[in-house]
Amino acid sequence: MKKQRKRRKLQTPSDDVRNRILDAAAELVAEGGFPALRMDDLARRAGIAVGTFYLYFEGKDDLFVQLVIGYTDRLLERFHEADLQDGTVTERLARRFDRYLDFVDENRAGFLYFRDSGAVDTTGGRLSAWALKVHAADTQPLLEEGMATGEIREQDAELLAHAVVGLLQHIVGVWLDDPDSMSRDRIRRFLDGFIAFGMQPRSRTAGDGRR
């Protein structure tokens, strides 16, 4: 008991130091990708000794998991910030799409590494599945609100949330795999149309009388 307390004290946990390490790691990942991240560069950037890193993280794998959790948190924060502004559900969803595109654009190297290496197992399940589920679960209430107000056609809200999240992640990945092949505007325009109206021609939709 005493020993444990002593051990805890030695770790001098400080949210400030932990966040400094995570911020420095995010910067270095953005610059050079995760595989190239070196402990001594990270320590220098965070202004800590290398040994201090291991008081906060078990190693590089643990850092990756914590980074993904941190990125997910920050993405949701931006969504919630966007939700605070007025607007119809459709407008608020469109703002979320913009926030998502901005976020991925700012964190290109991190996003691609997450997409390609995020399937690591954790005690909470596969990391990438966890992050996408969190994103979908956060989107679902907005979709349900839209169905309640009549802005969104009644459909399976859970699957719709998964579909929107999966579609965004895939399209953005196609973009970042070859960023010069298409503009952000082109993606945004496509998403607006497809997510709102699907594939059916508007005229046929209007005329065929099906619900």
Add this chain to the structure above:
Amino acid sequence: MKKQRKRRKLQTPSDDVRNRILDAAAELVAEGGFPALRMDDLARRAGIAVGTFYLYFEGKDDLFVQLVIGYTDRLLERFHEADLQDGTVTERLARRFDRYLDFVDENRAGFLYFRDSGAVDTTGGRLSAWALKVHAADTQPLLEEGMATGEIREQDAELLAHAVVGLLQHIVGVWLDDPDSMSRDRIRRFLDGFIAFGMQPRSRTAGDGRR
């Protein structure tokens, strides 16, 4: 020159043996997943000596790459078979969705392993990106045909192909991560509605006069 010819002869390349190995591997992956695949089980199932395996594949990683290429081929074959039947573009697309769901359902363990481990680098780029691009490129002409006939609303055909492929892969992954949580029918119904009509309510679509 002479040496190379001799080496080739020793390899006695035979499409039949190669396909037998790939088929046996696909069966074993379906039964126990790829990581648990053992060379001696594979050799026994394929009716070859273990040494023969290495005449056809460099090792287990190479086998994985060749399996994904083979799975992708087979998926496209099913699509093309479905395309031979008559029907509108919409009907033919719906048949493709069914083929895709069947295929993934029959190859659950293989699909999940591919999704989670398919981001390996190959000389042709990342394996999973390659497979999804092949799928999208195969879908795009059908979408363009639909736009030409007026069955599909004019939009970015390339991005639409990527969107449909990415959405299918993600939704199917959510399903197979927890197969008891939802039925195949539920997924099929959702996909039909969302891909055709998007999120907008049909009545608003008909009434708002926008294109």
